[in-house]
């Protein structure tokens with residue numbers, strides 16, 4: 001697949017995350033949790049393929065990505081900071097290991113929340129939010145993507161963990177076995193995991209130490 005599409009809008013949603021909405025290409029199909037390889041149409045960048053997760057739903061009239069940018073890498077995401085409506089992006093292959101299997105605990109680190117944004121949008125649409133929980137690990141409050149939306153949607157089932165900021169309303173430190181246990185209950189059949197490699201490795205070990213079997217872990221590394 002290859003579709004070159006126009007950016008309808010682009011705006012910052014945190015200090016370093018941008019939300020981009022694009023024209024929806026004819027015939028594109030994807031499910032919540034899936035990601036897409038993209039390239040920029042800018043001279044010198046056409047061959048640099050990077051992967052981003054759809055934060056829109058198949059039925060939306062546009063395609064959306066939520067992209068954390070890393071100016072220090074001087075790579076594709078730094079270029080994305082200077083894109084504007086009317087610029088073009090090429091969409092390539094679609095794939096991904098995460099999809100919704102049933103109620104559980106979603107554990108995300110930073111931009112690793114993007115597959116869960118799409119999944120929670122679908123659950124809301126289908127009236128299936130139920131007792132699903134989101135444990136979201138970030139450095140500071142300012143890094144929390146879609147904070148208001150998740151607070152409204154999940155209430156007490158939205159648990160924030162901050163490693164670099166102390167606040168009595170939030171858990172402090174990293175995601176630990178005790179923290180996972182504290183927020184798990186009999187409805188926690190699946191554990192969905194997405195974030196940077198080292199965080200994923202650590203949390204997977206914690207889940208195993210709590211007796212969670214591989215069949216109950218749904219994951220994707222960023």
Ligand SMILES: Cc1cc2nc3c(=O)[nH]c(=O)nc-3n(C[C@H](O)[C@H](O)[C@H](O)COP(=O)(O)OP(=O)(O)OC[C@H]3O[C@@H](n4cnc5c(N)ncnc54)[C@H](O)[C@@H]3O)c2cc1C
Pocket residue numbers: 035050051052053054065066067068069070072073074075076077078096111114115220221222
């Ligand atoms: C399936 C999947 C889905 C994803 N979905 C999303 C998503 O929805 N949203 C999102 O924000 N991200 C997502 N990611 C992560 C995203 O793909 C990467 O953050 C992105 O590719 C980074 O691109 P970049 O060109 O800016 O930087 P990179 O490709 O990481 O780096 C560019 C260059 O910078 C240098 N560099 C690398 N690391 C450093 C460093 N620490 N300091 C200095 N220089 C460095 C290297 O020379 C490198 O070649 C996803 C990843 C996967 C695998």
